[in-house]
Amino acid sequence: MSVLNEIRQESPSRMHLWTQAISAYIEVTKPKILIMLTFTSLCAAIVAQRGVPSISVIIAMLLSASLSAGGSAAINMWYDRDIDVMMERTAKRPIPAGLITHPSVFRFGIFLGILSVVVAFVFVNPLTALLNAVGYVYYAVVYTMWLKRRTPQNIVIGGGAGAFPILIGWASVTDSLNITVWLMFLIIFLWTPPHSWALALYKNEEYTKAGIPMMPVVKGPRSTKIQSLFYMALLFICSLVLFVSGNFNYFYLAGAIIFNSFLLYCTWKMWKEDDHQFIWAKRTFICSLFYILGMFSTMVIGIF
Known part of the structure; x- marks a missing residue:
């Protein structure tokens, strides 16, 4: 027993x-x-x-x-x-x-x-x-x-x-790559800086402690926010060019305008926010996650 x-x-x-x-x-x-x-x-x-x-x-x-x-x-x-x-x-x-x-x-x-x-x-x-x-x-x-x-x-x-x-x-x-997929590739590529820097802004102390040269650590929050707006503008343009490539319908165009406008608004509010406050940095980070879900869902619906 x-x-x-x-x-x-x-x-x-x-x-x-x-x-x-x-x-x-x-x-x-x-x-x-x-x-x-x-x-x-x-x-x-x-x-x-x-x-x-x-x-x-x-x-x-x-x-x-x-x-x-x-x-x-x-x-x-x-x-x-x-x-x-x-x-x-x-x-x-x-x-x-x-x-x-x-x-x-x-x-x-x-x-x-x-x-x-x-x-x-x-x-x-x-x-x-x-x-x-x-x-x-x-x-x-x-x-x-x-x-x-x-x-x-x-x-x-x-x-x-x-x-x-x-x-x-x-x-x-x-079994090939064309201009459409490279534009889709660019959407993730251009989305990454404003997405990641929003996180880095309110986690700046941790990155500084670890010695990781994230943009807010090296250039400061103001420069980081300006660059985030720059990449956000490029992202908006890239999303519209993807529509012009002729592979999507107007549902995609409407979705692209809505989702990009919303993320651009959050990034702009983050830029206007005082550098010692991170309310909009956190909101921008969260919004950027929904942006990917929304944009790629819209692409799928936009081919039919």
Whole structure:
């Protein structure tokens, strides 16, 4: 009886450890960001097909894109473990929290990256496999290891990493890239600075403590807000040019005007706000998340 009791007491403990480990590995892939990235990838595939692609293509494309994005995110957490522990926003991530070791995260990230390319090459097409590989290296190496700690333009140049799922989604259907998908790529690229800098403005102390040269840390809040308005204006123009490319109906045009006007308004209010206040910085950050959901949903509806 005593042996049975020990087993019963030990089993829940082992189960808890397994659950904790699985949750930790899921968390290093940055699942919230992953959802947004795969959403834009799916939208791009639908726009490219001008309808819903086959289920087999969708599954293989989303799987490969998720593996690529999740793997590069794991490498990001592995590399940034020394600064994550300094910031309140990231201190509870699996590595600084001691839930999993950094070598295991590194191996996990490499494995996911390789698997993403294999899945895309076997089940989709070579171009999609190549884009998965380039997107992985862009975020894991170019942004994380090269740009993030060296230049206040880290977010600007690194913004392309978040746009690669769009190319992946498009290529999975057409096995090619054209002007329309590059304009969709530019929307994410130009959206990234005002989105990320809004967060950086009200998290400025944490970035300063960690020694990350975000734009508010290096140039100050006033310059950051002016640059955010500049990129927001470019984003508005790019969204309208996408309509002129002839692939969307007037529903998309109406949506593009509404969503861009709203985000531009929030960015403008952020610019007018005193530099020691962050109410509109937080609102701009939140609004920018809804912007992506709204814009890409509008693109899908706008092809019919």
